[in-house]
Amino acid sequence: MEALGLLLHGFAVLLTWKTLVLMMVGLVLGIFVGVLPGLGGPNGVAILLPLTFTMDPTSAIVMLSCIYWGALFGGAITSILFNIPGEAWSVATTFDGYPMAQQGRAAEALTAAFTSSFVGSLVAVLLITFLAPMISSFALKFGPPEFFAVYLLTFCSFVGLGREAKHKTVISMSLGLLLAGIGMDTVSGSLRMTFGSPELLRGINFLVAVIGLFGISEILLTMEERLALRGHAASISLRVVLGVWKDLPKYWVTLLRSSFIGCWLGITPGGAIAASFMGYNLAKRFAKEPASFGKGRIEGVFAPETAAHASGTSALLPMLALGIPGSGTAAILLGGLMVWGLNPGPLLFVEHKDFVWGLIASMYLGNVVGLVLVLTTVPIFASILRVPFAAVAPMIVVSCAIGAYAIQNAMFDVWLMLGFGVVGYVFKKIGIPLAPFTLALVLGNRAEDAFRLSMIGSGGTLKVFWSNGLVGSITTLALLLLFWPVIDGLLGRTGRRAAGQNDGATKS
Amino acid sequence: MRIPVKALGAATALLLSTPAVAAWEPTKPVEIVVAAGAGGASDQMARMMQAAIQKNNLMKQPMVVSLKGGASGAEALMYMKSSEGDPNKVLIAYSLIYMLPLSAKIPFNWRELTPVSVVALDQFVLWDNSAGPKTLKEFVAAAKAASAPFKMGGTGSKREDHVLTVFLEQKTGAKFSYLPYKSGGEAATQLVGNHTEANVNNPSENLEVWRAGQVRPLCVFDRERIAYTTKVTDTQSWADIPTCKEEGVDVQYLMLRAMFLPGKVTPEQQAFYVDLFHKVTQTAEYKDYMEKQALKPIFLTGKDMVQFLEEDDALNKSLMTEAGFVAK
Numbered sequence: 001m002e003a004l005g006l007l008l009h010g011f012a013v014l015l016t017w018k019t020l021v022l023m024m025v026g027l028v029l030g031i032f033v034g035v036l037p038g039l040g041g042p043n044g045v046a047i048l049l050p051l052t053f054t055m056d057p058t059s060a061i062v063m064l065s066c067i068y069w070g071a072l073f074g075g076a077i078t079s080i081l082f083n084i085p086g087e088a089w090s091v092a093t094t095f096d097g098y099p100m101a102q103q104g105r106a107a108e109a110l111t112a113a114f115t116s117s118f119v120g121s122l123v124a125v126l127l128i129t130f131l132a133p134m135i136s137s138f139a140l141k142f143g144p145p146e147f148f149a150v151y152l153l154t155f156c157s158f159v160g161l162g163r164e165a166k167h168k169t170v171i172s173m174s175l176g177l178l179l180a181g182i183g184m185d186t187v188s189g190s191l192r193m194t195f196g197s198p199e200l201l202r203g204i205n206f207l208v209a210v211i212g213l214f215g216i217s218e219i220l221l222t223m224e225e226r227l228a229l230r231g232h233a234a235s236i237s238l239r240v241v242l243g244v245w246k247d248l249p250k251y252w253v254t255l256l257r258s259s260f261i262g263c264w265l266g267i268t269p270g271g272a273i274a275a276s277f278m279g280y281n282l283a284k285r286f287a288k289e290p291a292s293f294g295k296g297r298i299e300g301v302f303a304p305e306t307a308a309h310a311s312g313t314s315a316l317l318p319m320l321a322l323g324i325p326g327s328g329t330a331a332i333l334l335g336g337l338m339v340w341g342l343n344p345g346p347l348l349f350v351e352h353k354d355f356v357w358g359l360i361a362s363m364y365l366g367n368v369v370g371l372v373l374v375l376t377t378v379p380i381f382a383s384i385l386r387v388p389f390a391a392v393a394p395m396i397v398v399s400c401a402i403g404a405y406a407i408q409n410a411m412f413d414v415w416l417m418l419g420f421g422v423v424g425y426v427f428k429k430i431g432i433p434l435a436p437f438t439l440a441l442v443l444g445n446r447a448e449d450a451f452r453l454s455m456i457g458s459g460g461t462l463k464v465f466w467s468n469g470l471v472g473s474i475t476t477l478a479l480l481l482l483f484w485p486v487i488d489g490l491l492g493r494t495g496r497r498a499a500g501q502n503d504g505a506t507k508s
Numbered sequence: 509m510r511i512p513v514k515a516l517g518a519a520t521a522l523l524l525s526t527p528a529v530a531a532w533e534p535t536k537p538v539e540i541v542v543a544a545g546a547g548g549a550s551d552q553m554a555r556m557m558q559a560a561i562q563k564n565n566l567m568k569q570p571m572v573v574s575l576k577g578g579a580s581g582a583e584a585l586m587y588m589k590s591s592e593g594d595p596n597k598v599l600i601a602y603s604l605i606y607m608l609p610l611s612a613k614i615p616f617n618w619r620e621l622t623p624v625s626v627v628a629l630d631q632f633v634l635w636d637n638s639a640g641p642k643t644l645k646e647f648v649a650a651a652k653a654a655s656a657p658f659k660m661g662g663t664g665s666k667r668e669d670h671v672l673t674v675f676l677e678q679k680t681g682a683k684f685s686y687l688p689y690k691s692g693g694e695a696a697t698q699l700v701g702n703h704t705e706a707n708v709n710n711p712s713e714n715l716e717v718w719r720a721g722q723v724r725p726l727c728v729f730d731r732e733r734i735a736y737t738t739k740v741t742d743t744q745s746w747a748d749i750p751t752c753k754e755e756g757v758d759v760q761y762l763m764l765r766a767m768f769l770p771g772k773v774t775p776e777q778q779a780f781y782v783d784l785f786h787k788v789t790q791t792a793e794y795k796d797y798m799e800k801q802a803l804k805p806i807f808l809t810g811k812d813m814v815q816f817l818e819e820d821d822a823l824n825k826s827l828m829t830e831a832g833f834v835a836k
Contacts, residue, residue, distance in 0.1 A: 143703030144687070184579030187688055189611050189665030190835065191579075198590075198615060202583045453687050457659050457703075 007129055010357030014365060019062055022055075023362065026063040027370050030070015031377070035077050045071075045329050057342055058358040061333070065316070065359060066366045068329050069121070072312050073374045076113035076305060081106060090308065092280040096293060096300025103296050107237065110378055111244040116255065116302040118371045120309035123259035124266065125363045128317045132349060132360070144453035145464045149474035151447035154439065156482035164433045166485065172432045176440025179204050180448075187452045199412040206441040208404045208413045209420045213434050215400040216421025219393050221428060241375060244298075251302050254283050258303045262310025267318055279307025313363060320348055320356060532776035534569045534596055541599045543584030544577045544663070549630060549692055549710045551575065552801070553765060554600050557785075560793035566784055577691070580664045582608055585616045591770040595777035598624065599768040603668055606824040610834045611666035618821075623813050624767040624781045627789060629804035632672055632729040632761055633749060635714050636706045637699055637722070644726045644755035647706070651682035660684040661695035661704035666833040668763055669695075672708045672729060674831040675759045699723055710763075711746065712801035727752035729761045734802045746802040761827075762804070764820055766813070782809050 014020075029048065045067050052060035075090035080097035093113060100109035142150075159169050182193045183203025194200040248255075258279035265275040283303035284293045293300050312329070319330040342352055349356050404417035427434055458464035466472040480487065540558060544550040551573070558571045576584035581604045588599045605618040634644065641647040651658040662669030665688040673686045687704060689695045692713030699707050699714075700722040707714070708729070717723045719741055727750050728734055734746040752759050767785050769778060788794055789807050798805050808816050828834050 140697065140701035143698060143701060184582055184612065185665075186580055186690065187665055189580065189667070189670075189688070189833075191612050191614075198586050201586055201614070202578050449690070453689075456685050456687055459656055459685075 006353065006357045007361060009353070010359075010361030011365075013058060013354050013358040014062065014361045019059055019362075022059055022063040023066045023366055023369060024373075026066025027070040027073075027366065027373055028377075030067035030072075031074035031077075031370075031374060032070070033067070034071035034074020045333065057337070057352075058355050061337070061355065061359050062362040062366075064333060065362060066370070068312070068333070069363075069366045069370045071329075072121075072309050073114060073117055073370050075308075076117065077110065077374075077378060080109045080113060080301070090276070090304075092276040092304035092308075093301060095280065095304075096295070096297050099294070099296035100298070100301070105296065107240045108244055108298065109301050111241050111375070112298050112301045113305045114371055114374050115244060115248065116258075116306040117309040118367055119255050120259050120262050120306035120311075121313040121363065121367050123256075124263050124310040124313035125360065125367070127263050127314060128360055128363070132317065132321060132356070141470055144450045144457060145467065145471045146474065148447060148450035148454055149465060149471045149478060151443050151450060153474055153478040153481065154443065155436075155447070156478040158436050158439060160481040160484035164431070168432045169436045172427070172434070173436040173440045176437040177444045177448075179209070180441050180444025186445075187449060187456075199410065203445075204416065204441065205413065206438065208417045209441055210438055211400050211404050212417040212420025213424035213427075213438065215396060216418060217424025217428055219396055220421065220425040222389065223393065247298070251299055253286075254299055254303050255306050257282060257286075258306035259310045262307040262312075263314040264311075265307075266311030266314030275311035276304035276308035280304040316359075316363075320359070532595070532774065532780050534567065534780075536596055537570045537572050538567065539572055539574045539597045541584050541587060541597055542573060542575050542577065543581035543599065543601065543604055544575075544691060549712045549801070550600050550602060550765075552712055553628070553797070556793060556797045557600075557788055560788050560791045561784070563793065564787070564791050566787050566791075580604070580608065580612070580667070582612065582614045582616070585614060588621055588768065588770050589616055593772045594770050595773045595780075597770055598781060601764070601766050601768050602630070603763045603820075603824055604664075605768075606821045607667050607828060607833075610825065610828050613835050618768070618817065620771045622769040622771060622773050622778050623817065624769055624778065624809065625785045626764055626766040626806055626808040626813050626816060627785055628765040628798065629806050630710050630712075630763040630765055631734060631802055631804070632668065632708050632763070633711055633714070634676070634706060634708055634726040634729070634752065635699060635718075635723045636726055637702055638724045639702075640705060640724070641726075642724065644750075644752065644757060647726055648680045648682050648757070651680070651684065651705070657683040657685045658705040659703070660686050661698050661707040662686055662688055663690070663692050663695055663709075664688055666828070666831075668761065669708050671827050671831050671833065672759065672761055675827075676708075676757065679757045679759055696723070710801075711803075715740070715801065725749045727755045727757070729759050731760055735804075736799050736802055738799065764816075765803070766817075 045064050048064065048067060052063060055063070076093050076097070079090040079093040080101050097109045097113060100106065155173060158173065159166055180203070182200055183191070184201070185192050191201065258275075261278050261282065262275045265278065280300065280303050283299055284290050287293065287299065315330040316333070319333060337348075342348060342355060400417060400421075401414050404413045405411065424434060427437070454464050458467075464471075465475040540554045542550045542554045554573045558573055561567050561571050576587050579586075584599060585605065585608060588597065591597050599621065601618070605616075608614045609616050634647075636647055641650045660669075660673050662673065664670070665686075670686055670688065673684055676682070677684060684706075687698075689698060692709045695704070695707045695709055696714050696717050698704050700717050706726075711734070714723055714725075718725065721741065725744075729752055731751070731753070733751055734749065736746040739745050767781065769781060786807065786809070789805070795805075797803070825834075
């Protein structure tokens with residue numbers, strides 16, 4: 001029960017007024033960015049990251065992760081009240097949440113969404129608490145080939161399991177890798193693609209890219225679509241809350257299934273978006289009357305929200321233990337860790353116990369506090385949407401510019417950020433996913449270094465990626481995932497053929 | 509009328525730029541810029557200084573550590589270069605200020621910054637895994653006998669660690685493949701995990717894993733042994749590590765640890781920091797740190813410092829040229 005002791009220690013680190021206040025601030029900001037379409041979790045965290053640079057790492061990560069929890073909670077509010085998903089992962093919540101609101105059951109739907117979010121993340125945090133120490137114990141087994149295999153796995157699973165067209169994922173990822181190559185090549189010790197510019201020496205900071213790609217491009221899209229916001233008023237009474245909670249045990253299968261899907265997808269880089277859809281689809285598939293979904297069924301809110309929150313939370317585990325982010329926001333938090341001087345990766349759990357367990361304890365506290373907070377403040381946040389977009393948009397653009405500038409105090413980065421805004425807009429228009437691009441920008445350098453160090457060490461033979469059980473199985477899994485659509489297709493065909501022969505056999 | 513007065517003021521300041529007349533002091537938090545990754549020797553030293561200054565109330569404004577290890581530390585150099593006239597940034601520099609402009613043609617020259625003081629000299633030690641050979645002779649013999657070259661972990665390419673590796677090859681005839689990691693901390697854990705056979709980390713970078721009995725120091729790259737005789741592990745002190753010369757391999761290298769301000773700051777501002785870091789070297793925290801990390805204490809400022817830097821620059825340049833690391 002080492003984990004429990006460490007967790008209690010984490011709570012001790014956490015229970016200071018300063019941290020608790022930061023936690024509240026983070027949650028409120030998070031709900032705010034979650035409610036606003038065009039902002040959202042990754043952007044909120046990216047914009048606010050530089051503000052935390054002067055804090056100690058534990059306070060900083062507590063605040064940022066609370067923004068993250070807040071955004072996860074907040075995304076549901078607009079989905080249900082306005083049929084506008086504040087976050088991509090709350091799209092599935094609109095399917096049944098909005099009809100419920102139209103039937104005057106908005107309060108019920110919101111309570112269901114918040115409660116199931118809470119359940120989802122609780123399951124994920126429990127998983128992190130008991131799995132994390134095990135992950136850090138094989139920390140030292142990771143040399144360059146192992147690290148490269150893990151990066152390869154991440155890239156391959158994005159291509160193989162992503163919902164987007166494969167070629168578009170590859171295009172996006174390749175562009176990200178190309179840009180990641182700018183700057184100092186640490187293996188040869190010389191500069192690449194800087195064209196003599198001292199500004200490019202640093203390379204492209206992925207935060208600058210992310211703020212532009214997500215924040216600015218979303219503003220551009222919204223401007224184009226002339227978003228009209230019309231909402232339903234909502235307030236939550238204690239009676240409704242208790243009513244929903246009383247019914248909760250009835251849906252334990254759905255909750256458990258969605259938690260499981262969420263944790264699994266959070267740890268592999270499928271992300272919260274995929275999890276929420278999968279949670280919804282599976283709930284529908286296993287329901288007794290699937291036709292009633294989409295017409296205001298409370299299960300249709302429970303399923304995606306539980307999965308989204310479980311995956312959003314568990315995405316932090318690979319980020320902390322292996323330095324591999326499971327979601328966009330986790331990728332930005334990963335950058336934050338490096339800024340604060342923490343090396344995310346296997347040794348984080350050994351070298352920075354206070355930080356890691358403080359963070360894990362903050363997941364428990366943050367979610368409890370968050371649940372209370374959202375249940376009491378729904379009417380206030382809903383009123384944000386009555387502020388005209390014309391007033392909100394300039395504020396978002398300004399905060400993006402400040403965010404980009406503050407990272408390295410460079411004006412060049414602001415132009416770069418705006419440039420990425422246009423790139424993001426174009427990508428969204430032609431349907432190229434942004435996530436692989438961001439991922440490649442974050443991990444490109446490390447993957448390249450790990451690969452080249454492996455090659456130097458092995459004298460140039462690729463066999464090193466199958467040189468022991470650990471690296472061999474990760475590499476093989478990576479390749480399997482890369483070709484998964486092909487393999488799945490082949491299996492499906494032979495399966496169908498076998499089934500067809502059986503049919504024939506019984507008929508004759 | 510205004511100009512002569514200003515000039516006069518500057519002249520007086522120059523004349524009186526002794527620590528006692530530190531009329532200027534920072535009005536906002538001071539950033540201590542680290543040109544390396546987290547957990548490396550520079551980072552640790554910066555954090556020690558931050559703590560020493562705060563605990564002893566040496567400065568009213570707080571000091572924050574800012575890690576700018578990107579582009580092998582070039583990020584920090586360019587950052588300092590572009591912060592001309594900003595007296596709230598101090599670089600904690602090491603030999604990269606000579607080497608990076610040579611190896612990567614970075615448009616940087618340390619003469620453009622304002623020198624404050626040299627605060628320490630850092631050692632380099634050859635380490636291997638505690639399961640590996642026990643002496644330098646055995647290590648060299650094992651490296652020569654190995655079918656594949658021994659893997660030598662280090663920090664950065666074409667830098668101190670790499671230079672030492674090349675000279676080690678020249679003097680012993682053994683072959684190494686050099687793996688440039690991002691920080692000394694990473695090079696240390698990779699040696700512990702047996703992913704490399706050796707590294708040439710600074711004492712501070714391998715201290716914790718040495719104390720944990722996971723690595724073994726083979727020899728120190730200096731003329732004389734390290735002076736500290738307090739036991740670090742159960743059986744050994746820093747002074748127990750033989751020099752490489754004693755062990756028959758004459759390779760020496762010491763690295764400076766020096767403080768710089770950006771260019772074009774006023775003499776009053778420079779004087780403030782000379783005084784500040786002089787006070788830092790008098791604190792218990794500094795002395796304790798020097799011993800723990802096996803650093804050579806030194807304090808140079810003004811003309812002495814510039815002369816030291818010029819000589820050190822020339823030495824580094826010749827080593828880099830000999831190793832073939834100067835970019836054409």
